[in-house]
Amino acid sequence: MAKQLDYHTLREIFTRFQSVEPEPKGELNHVNAYTLVVAVALSAQATDAGVNKATERLFAVADTPQKMLELGEEGVTEYIKTIGLYRNKAKNVIKLSRMLVEHYGGEVPCSRAALESLPGVGRKTANVVLNMWWGHPAQAVDTHIFRVGNRTGICPGKDVVATERAIEDHVPVDFQRHAHHWLILHGRYTCVARKPKCKACLIADLCRFEEKTE
Structure with a gap:
């Protein structure tokens, strides 16, 4: 050091x-705060290029928490199976989408604590979203x-x-x-x-x- x-x-x-x-x-493709959260969560132990390839098709059909829930876990799995740890990540995407719908009116919260409460979202993911979407340092x-x-x-x-x-x-x-x-x-x-x-x-x-x- x-x-x-x-x-x-x-x-x-x-x-x-x-x-x-x-x-x-940032090099992860996204169209709104929700797709940014999902993209960053999917990028753990995966390359940005690999995530972008999968999410290009996924976000075309599911760019909101409600649409992702309608797609379902198996549906999400089909889109992201080229990404490492895809089964666990598909579960987390559905869980965090459900939490956003049930507790935040389908909107992504802008506080670190709230973001970190979402399944599959750790401190790093929360900080990326706070920085890239809301401009926080x-x-x-x-x-x-x-x-x-x-x-x-x-x-x-x-x-x-x-x-x-x-x-x-x-x-x-x-x-x-x-x-x-x-x-x-x-x-x-x-x-x-x-x-x-x-x-x-x-x-x-x-x-x-x-x-x-x-």
Whole structure:
């Protein structure tokens, strides 16, 4: 775990990220808050591309909780069976849809606690929805962010909650809204797990990673 970078270095890092990608977006396809919740819940232990392929057909027929309930668990299963853990995920999609209809009038709630009460929705999923749909500066820490944060010193932490807190505590406020998207993209395409592309990295001169690749 690298030592936490100072404020001025972090400001320079995120200024560079912003200059390349001013408005970073999540890569999961969705048409409303409900389909975003479902897509993020389905993305656990699956690729965004794989989820998008399945949900393109699913959301064409079921883009509201009521329509998903009408489709039923077996119906949902048929659409998402190419995704890992699809049987359990189909159950959760139906359960969360029923809870939204019965307790929230079919609308997706905009509080973390309410979102986390939904089956199959954890802290990361709740934070993605809060950030992408309502624009809250919530930090959804995944494996990419955890790796990048600890490797570079941007937001080191012993677990994902500690890394989330490090972003909230140290990243300049004006970069908080898009911080997790910039870090995910950096981890997905540049600061990759096995052999980071340090030569092509726009923050290589600022990060604390000692084993930089040639």
